[in-house]
Amino acid sequence: QSALTQPPSASGSPGQSVTISCTGTSSDVGGYNYVSWYQQYPGKAPKLMIYEVSKRPSGVPDRFSGSKSGNTASLTVSGLQPEDDADYYCSSYAGSNNLIFGGGTKVTVL
Amino acid sequence: QVQLQESGPGLVKTSQTLSLTCTVSGGSISNGDYYWSWIRQSPGKGLEWIGYIYYSGGTDYNPSLKSRLTMSLDTSKNQFSLNLRSVTAADTAMYYCGGQDTALVAVVIWGQGTPVTVST
Numbered sequence: 001q002s003a004l005t006q007p008p009s010a011s012g013s014p015g016q017s018v019t020i021s022c023t024g025t026s027s028d029v030g031g032y033n034y035v036s037w038y039q040q041y042p043g044k045a046p047k048l049m050i051y052e053v054s055k056r057p058s059g060v061p062d063r064f065s066g067s068k069s070g071n072t073a074s075l076t077v078s079g080l081q082p083e084d085d086a087d088y089y090c091s092s093y094a095g096s097n098n099l100i101f102g103g104g105t106k107v108t109v110l
Numbered sequence: 111q112v113q114l115q116e117s118g119p120g121l122v123k124t125s126q127t128l129s130l131t132c133t134v135s136g137g138s139i140s141n142g143d144y145y146w147s148w149i150r151q152s153p154g155k156g157l158e159w160i161g162y163i164y165y166s167g168g169t170d171y172n173p174s175l176k177s178r179l180t181m182s183l184d185t186s187k188n189q190f191s192l193n194l195r196s197v198t199a200a201d202t203a204m205y206y207c208g209g210q211d212t213a214l215v216a217v218v219i220w221g222q223g224t225p226v227t228v229s230t
């Protein structure tokens with residue numbers, strides 16, 4: 001199983017929106033509604049931000065939203081805040097009780 | 111609130127076995143809501159799912175690591191462990207233990223991570 005494909009970087013000014021893509025195949029992203037997104041600050045553990053494509057855990061701001069079309073999932077951060085400057089990783093169920101992650105996207109708040 | 115803490119040697123010699131333990135606090139490892147997982151992150155790279163063990167002892171592993179991997183759990187100590195055999199420099203990474211929600215298929219709990227370097 002190959003890693004999901006994410007752009008290495010994305011950026012936006014405070015208040016703007018940024019969207020990150022996560023491309024897989026019909027065997028993972030396209031085949032299941034089990035896409036998750038994680039936020040990671042340098043030197044820290046990842047934190048779950050989105051699960052089941054578009055659901056937010058308690059405490060995650062509604063500025064974060066997720067969607068999926070075919071084999072590509074997306075994370076949108078609306079109204080960018082300085083604290084959104086971080087790495088973001090997608091993951092997907094890949095069948096046979098396996099998980100697969102993306103390579104990560106560095107989001108820079110300009 | 112369930113918390114996880116990894117422990118183990120930070121340095122392992124090439125061809126030896128990497129052994130890590132994750133201690134679960136604030137809840138029971140016999141909680142069927144979670145798959146007790148391991149995830150690693152090579153320096154400057156992305157996350158890689160290693161596998162998980164369920165409270166029943168059932169396991170699922172990343173196919174690319176399966177031949178070298180064994181996971182176990184100790185319910186009396188509320189711990190689960192990872193053994194990765196025949197390590198090489200490519201196994202150098204930050205290793206995280208995690209709790210993957212069985213219903214959400216997402217890692218909802220993360221340990222702080224422990225760095226492991228493989229060197230001769």
